[in-house]
Amino acid sequence: MTTREDILERLAYADALGHGPQTSALIAEAVSWADALGDEDLRIAARLALTEAYQQGNEAWKALAPFVWNLGRYQRHPEAFDDAQVRTLHWHFKWAVAVAGANPRVSKDKVRQLEASLEEFYRAEGASMHVVHGERASVAGLLGLEEEAAEELAAWRATHRDENADCEGCDPMRQVAFAYRTEAWELAVATAVPVLTGAVGCNVQPQTTQSLALLPLLASGRPRAAWEAHLRSYREIRRSPKALISLSYHLEYLALVGRVDRGLEILRRHLPWLAQAESAYVLLSALRGMSLVLREAERAGRGEEALGVEVPAADLWYPLPGLEASTTISRVYAEMTGWARRLAQQFDTRNGNSTISDHLERSLARAAFDAAPGAVHGLGVEVDLLEPSEELPEPAQTSLTVNEDGAEPDVASLLGLVADDNGLVQEHAPRTTSSSQEGAGRRARAGRTATSHQGGDEPFPLVDLVRPRPVRNGEEAVRRYVDHRRTIGSSTMDYWYVVDQVATRDLLPPIGEEIPGLEYHTGLLRAAAMTCRTEMDEAIAERLRIRPLIELAFGPLGAYYVDLLNLDNEITADSIAERSQDAVRDQRLQRATSLIGQIEAQVEDLVSTELLDPGGTDTLVLAADALLVGASVLTDLHAKDEALGAIQVVARAADAVPEDRHAERMDDILDMARAEVLAECGDVYNGCLLAEEVMRRHEKVSPVLAARGRRLLGISSMEVGQFDEAIAQFREQANIMLAAGITLYAVASLLSLGSALEASERYLESAEVLESALSLAQRSGAESIALYLHRLLAQTGMAMGEEESVAEHSLNAARILQDQGRRALAGEYLSHAAMAASNLKDNVRAAALFRQAADLEDTRTDQGRLDRGRALRRSARALVDDLTLPMARARLDEARQIMEEARQAFAGVADTEGYSSAWEIGDWHDDMAWILWRTGQNWQAVQHCESAYDGYMDTEDRDSASRALCMLARLHAERGERDQALAACARVRDLLGEPHWDGHDALEFVASVEETLR
Structure with a gap:
């Protein structure tokens, strides 16, 4: 039979678990246990916990039932509630009113009854009316009564805050929300200032206010502040379905600043949240924000694009039938706006007015803003980083009191509004904050950054960029590629574009179905696309496949060209895989210089010919491009002189062919290549000077030279620690x-x-x-x-400190690494994910991930067996590191089994100069002692501490040995064994008695134990 202790343990576990449906289900079961037991105190406590769990876990509507039960109990038996429980009931009551107002199925009369009951309850308890007026203001907005909302806000501001009020960060949101709905943008921003500047905050601030303030910031002429608020707040809310209403403001913002790609990405990521909306009003807000993103996508010509993800079916607040992933953006837009309008009409019917629908229509018709951060500028989307924000206004007051003469404050003045000469209320723009020295300094630095480069030089010339025409199909891609291959220095912007299109769209025909006569060209293009995707092994194999064809066309030169391209890929592949190249450098350098020498000899023969035929010109073009590839290889191998020599031969080849066979001006191409050689081979200063000089030669710089030059300057700046310059x-x-x-x-x-x-x-x-x-x-x-x-x-x-991100990306990295056969590195990333899971208090997942990491170790080697054993020990520790002691104890037997498996893993590893089996078994005992302590088995842990100490001291590892003795002191102290605990402390002091140990953590720990035992 379930006991009182079982219920208390369940409530304690749920409290430690955090909010969410799983937690709510556990507490709901505890409520049923308490009812069956008939324990009145537990029935109250369990329902208070359940109300809180529903409210905080995105299921607020479910909280009404346990709240009403407790309220009825309190009204009949107030003595059954202690002071803390009464305060909790105050909070639950105000939440209940908000839940009712946000759902049109609750009648207006019922909402009004709840408001009246809230006031009666608060007055009976002697509480301030601040909360009552605040809730009424919020509910008035949900009822479409903005004038009433204004009056209640005035009264809210005229009453003092007490312990029932929201925190200083959340309380002002009532006024920000009112100003958002009524488009009093400056008032919204001014009210949000304390949160936006970080003066106040809490666990849901500033991100919640930042989200709500996005449109006010934008509409009041503060696009940089809005962009920063978007970046900072979205990262905080993006993993919590409870933040769906905040997400809606982000989608609205992204639509209105033209960030269609980002808006669609976020919309697709969070579409499943629609089925989890905690109220009808939240659902309406989400539909509105998503509709705006879809509107802008349709206007950008993407209406026929498939949405790509399913729209979930849901019927809690409104019957959403769901849509297939193949549904076009235009249709989803039409459906979603229809759903939003019909849901708004439900509010109108309940409210007896059209305010909610009117606001929806204004939002759906709102025009996009021009020149906002992240908007489309000319040909593309710019990368927007954080820049000093515009000045914010002085904070609007939110805590006015009744005037000294007893007169009630004027509603308009309390809202930061003033009447014009005709008595009409106009928005008042609060004064801006005075410019601080720090703010002035930031703006000055921003100005210099925008107009200067490399220590104050003039800006670089504009880029002469014309967006390449689209590639319609694979045949066009190949033919455009062939045209580019006719010129020396073929890496033009259109060349890059064609290769990129093939790499991202899989345009080429299957092997064996190429255009007749263009087989090897198709293979070279396919290999270039694979290289672009960093699929180096595949690129090498593809070139080897077509090597005989290009050799047939150009003789040995074709083979040399392929071999140099493949050598370049080999070096890049090693770099990506983080493999040392020291052992193969000399051999690769010999291969490269041999190939380049033969190509140079062929060039010399051709350029000495008085009149080149077309075939000779084609050969020279290929030879020149091969030498440019060779120069890149030599640069990677740090053979500066040889690389520069190869470029000089390219210049001789270029002089011998017509200018229409040059991709761009050859002096620009070759000097940029020389700059890259110099910079990457250690002569950073002269390399950067030459790159800059090339970029400044013309009124407009070619995009290829600009991109190569910027890359070179960025890499060079990184090498010398000039990170701001590298960023630019x-x-x-x-x-x-x-x-x-x-x-x-x-x-x-x-x-x-x-x-x-x-x-x-x-x-x-x-x-x-x-x-x-x-x-x-x-x-x-x-x-x-x-x-x-x-x-x-x-x-x-x-x-x-974003543990969710660490876990997510580490797991994805581990998956790809495993697919590539890189098991050791995959294990490292599984361990990173396990540590993140542990930090998120998900110990079971952490244990499983450490186990997966252990299973990837190569047990054919001693090091692999050691690493497997250590990973298994981490798994065992994680397994018992649970939220409560009973849960930890429940997993002790499994942890013991894992620890035994860990010991067997390294049992046969022999001692070497750098490895002690005694130390390793001591470390095993140290982990076992911790596991037993964590599960409350202190007495059993004592002997393991002694064994750990002995093992560590086998190698005179006093640092680790002191850790074992500290655990021993802790164990005795927790058992109330004062003398033994003090003796263990004395052993630590003796162990670390030399002066160089002063300040060691172990000494500080034993000092705290000794202080406690005095």
Whole structure:
């Protein structure tokens, strides 16, 4: 039979678990147990907990039943409730009123009855009317009575706050919401200022207010502040379905600033939340925000594009029939706006007015804003980073009191409004805050950043960018590629675009179905696309397949060209896989110089010919491009002189062919290549000088030279720690690629930018940039690039303390690494994910992930057996690191089994110079002691502490040995064994008695134990 202790344990576990449907279900079961037991105290406590769980767990409507039960009990038996429970009841009552108002199925009369009961309850308890007026103001808005809302807000501000009021960060949201609905933008911003500036906050602030203030910030002429609020708040809300209403404001904002891609991505990510809306009003808000994004997507010409994800079916607040993933954006837009309008009509019917529908129509018809951050600029979307925000107004007051003469305050003045000469209420723009020295400094720095480069030089020339024409099909892609192959330095913007289109759209015909006569060209293009996707092994194999064909056309030169391209891919593949190249460098250098020498000899023969025939010109063009590839290979191998020599031979070849066979001006192409050689081979200063000089030669710089130059300057700036300069360069490089619509090149640029931002500790911006790159890479199916991005994002998540992100990206990285056969590195990322799960208090998941990491170890080696044993020990520790002691104890037997498996894993590993089996078994005992302590088995843990100490001291590892003795002291102290605990403390002091141990953590710990035992 369930006992009182069982119920208390269940409530304690649920409290530690955090809010959500799982927690609510556990507490609901505890309520049924308490009812069956007939324990009145537990029946009250369990229902208070259930009401709280429903309210905080996105199921607020379910909270009404347990709340009404408790309210009835309190009214009949107030003595059954202690003071803390009465205060909780106050909070639950105000929430109940809000829940009723947000759902049109609750009649207006019923809502009014709840309001009256709330006032009666608060007055009877001697509470301030501040909460009552605040709830009435919010409910009046839901009833479509904005004048009443204004009056109640005035009264709310005229009454003092007490312990029943929302915190200082949340309370002003009532006025921000009113100003949002009535489009009093300046008032909304002024009211939100204390939260926006970080002066006040709580666990749901500032992100909730930042979300609500997005449109007011934008409409009041503060686009930079709005962009920052969007970035910061979306990261905080994006994993909580309870934040659906906040998400709706983000979607509205993104639609109105033209960020269609980002808006669609976020919409698709969160569509399942529609079925979890906690009220009809939240659902209406979400439908409105999503409709605006779909409207802008349709206007951008994407109406016939499939939405790509299912619209969930739901019927809790309104019958949403659901839509297939194949449904077009235009149809989803039409359906969603229809749902929103019909749901708004339900509010109108309940309210007896059309205010809710009127607000919806104004929102759906609102025009997009011009020149907002992230909007489409000319040919593409720019990368927007955080910049100093516009000035905010002085905070609007939210705590006025009755005038000293006893007169009630004027409603309009309390709302920050003033009447004009005709008595009409106009919005008053509060004064802006005075410019602080810090703010002035930030603006000045921003100005310099926008207009300067490299220590104050003039800005670079504009980029002469014309977006390449679309590629209709595979045949067109091949023919355009062939045209580019006719010129030296064929890497033009259109060349990059064609390769990128093939890489992202899989345009080419299957092998064996190529255009007759263009077989090897198709193979080279396919290999170039694979290289773009960082699929180096596949690219190498494809070139080897067509090597005989190009050799047939050009003789040995064709084979040399293929071999150099493949050598370049080999080096890149090793770099991506983080393999050391030291052992193969000399051999690769010999291969490269041999191939290049033979090509150079052929060039010399051709250029000495008085009159080249067309075949000779084609051969020279191929030879020149092969030498440019060779120069890149030599640069990777740090053979500067040889690389520069190869470029010089390219110049001789270029002089011998007509200018119409040059992709661009050859002096520009070759000097940029020289700059890259210099910078990457250690002569950073001269390399950067030359790159800058090339970029400044013309009134408008070609996009290819601009992108290459920006990349070079960015990499060089990173090498010397000039991260701000690197950020500026990589940002411009990314802007060029985004404007041209060259997806995977844009991904590479964004990856560089994200890395620079992380190095500069601008983690929020880094995460946003890298996530944008990841989205592009995933849409293109580029798994290898996605892997690198997942790894970077896991690292950034660690820096930001975003454990969910660490777990998500580490698991994705581990999956891809396993698919690639890189088991050891996959195990590392599984361990990262396990640690994140542990930090999120999900110990069972953490234990499972550590087990998966252990299973990836190569037990054919001693190191693999050791690593497997250590991962298993971490799994066992995680398993018992549960939220409550009873839950931990329930898993002790399983943990013991895992620990025994861990010991067997390294049992046969022999001692070496760097490894002690005695130390390893001591470390095992240390973990076992911790597991037993965590499960309340202190006495059993004592001997394991002694064994751990002995093992550590086998190698004179006093640091680890002190940890074992500290645990011993803890165990005795918790058992009330004062003398033994003090003896263990004395052993620590003796162990760490030398002066160099002063300040050690173990000494500080035993000092605290000794203080406690005195």
